[in-house]
Amino acid sequence: MVEVLRHTGIRIEELCELSHHSLIQYRLPDTGALIPLLQIAPSKTDAERILVISPELADVLSQIVSRIRAGQPHVPAVVSYDKNERVYNPPLPLLFQWRRRLENRAVSEAALRHYLDHALDGIGFKDGGGNPLRYTFHDFRRLFITDAIMHGMPPHLAQLVAGHRDINTTMGYNSVYPEEVIKGHREFIARRRSLRPAQEYRTPTDEEWAEFIGHFEHRKVAVGDCGRSYDTPCIHEHSCLRCPLLRPDPRPGHG
Numbered sequence: 001m002v003e004v005l006r007h008t009g010i011r012i013e014e015l016c017e018l019s020h021h022s023l024i025q026y027r028l029p030d031t032g033a034l035i036p037l038l039q040i041a042p043s044k045t046d047a048e049r050i051l052v053i054s055p056e057l058a059d060v061l062s063q064i065v066s067r068i069r070a071g072q073p074h075v076p077a078v079v080s081y082d083k084n085e086r087v088y089n090p091p092l093p094l095l096f097q098w099r100r101r102l103e104n105r106a107v108s109e110a111a112l113r114h115y116l117d118h119a120l121d122g123i124g125f126k127d128g129g130g131n132p133l134r135y136t137f138h139d140f141r142r143l144f145i146t147d148a149i150m151h152g153m154p155p156h157l158a159q160l161v162a163g164h165r166d167i168n169t170t171m172g173y174n175s176v177y178p179e180e181v182i183k184g185h186r187e188f189i190a191r192r193r194s195l196r197p198a199q200e201y202r203t204p205t206d207e208e209w210a211e212f213i214g215h216f217e218h219r220k221v222a223v224g225d226c227g228r229s230y231d232t233p234c235i236h237e238h239s240c241l242r243c244p245l246l247r248p249d250p251r252p253g254h255g
Helices: 002-008 012-016 055-069 109-123 137-150 155-162 167-173 178-195 206-218
Strands: 023-027 034-040 049-052 097-100 103-106 224-226 246-248
Touching: 002 012, 002 055, 002 137, 012 109, 012 137, 034 055, 049 155, 109 137, 137 155, 137 167, 155 167
Parallel strands: none
Antiparallel strands: 023 034, 034 049, 097 103, 224 246
């Protein structure tokens, strides 16, 4: 369950509806190579979508199918209950099922939540307050989207993979950590500097530095300071009281 959620970012209700029929193949028309795909049934957005199965996910799904077949030629068909529609679904070869005595049953969301809590208790991780660490099913969805965007997937493609109607929802799931922001900003500055003329990044001469400092000294006027930018002339011919760039000094003796 954890590995499927981590590698797909699907919702828990979508995971419970995964069946052997969800595993399909697509043959590339140019090379003839087979691409394994995972078909996600409509849930929250009532829109079907297709995910590419990565090698890691393929290994997990293979283990799941092998386990539930238990040496039989086919995956057993089981009946599941749709809590949203409040109906029983027809028998399907669901991937998340378990054996109870003489029959197979679908694994419920409550049982999956119990399995997740049991796994966390076994690990023994604690949160900042010293309490046992707890994950929700949706946490894996956030991890998947964050990992996808951080590794270069365009946000509009991540939106389609996640099944969001609004891209702002996708970006809300994306957790950008401070070190990633700093790293990305430094890389942006390096790329920008590589495109600018090298002359702009040379060490200034003493004359240039003295001229730069002198500009700010010359901006001082009797009633305060001038806010004009460096290397710009005075546009009001030093009629400071009429200039919107004047910054009056509120201290006594400067008015």
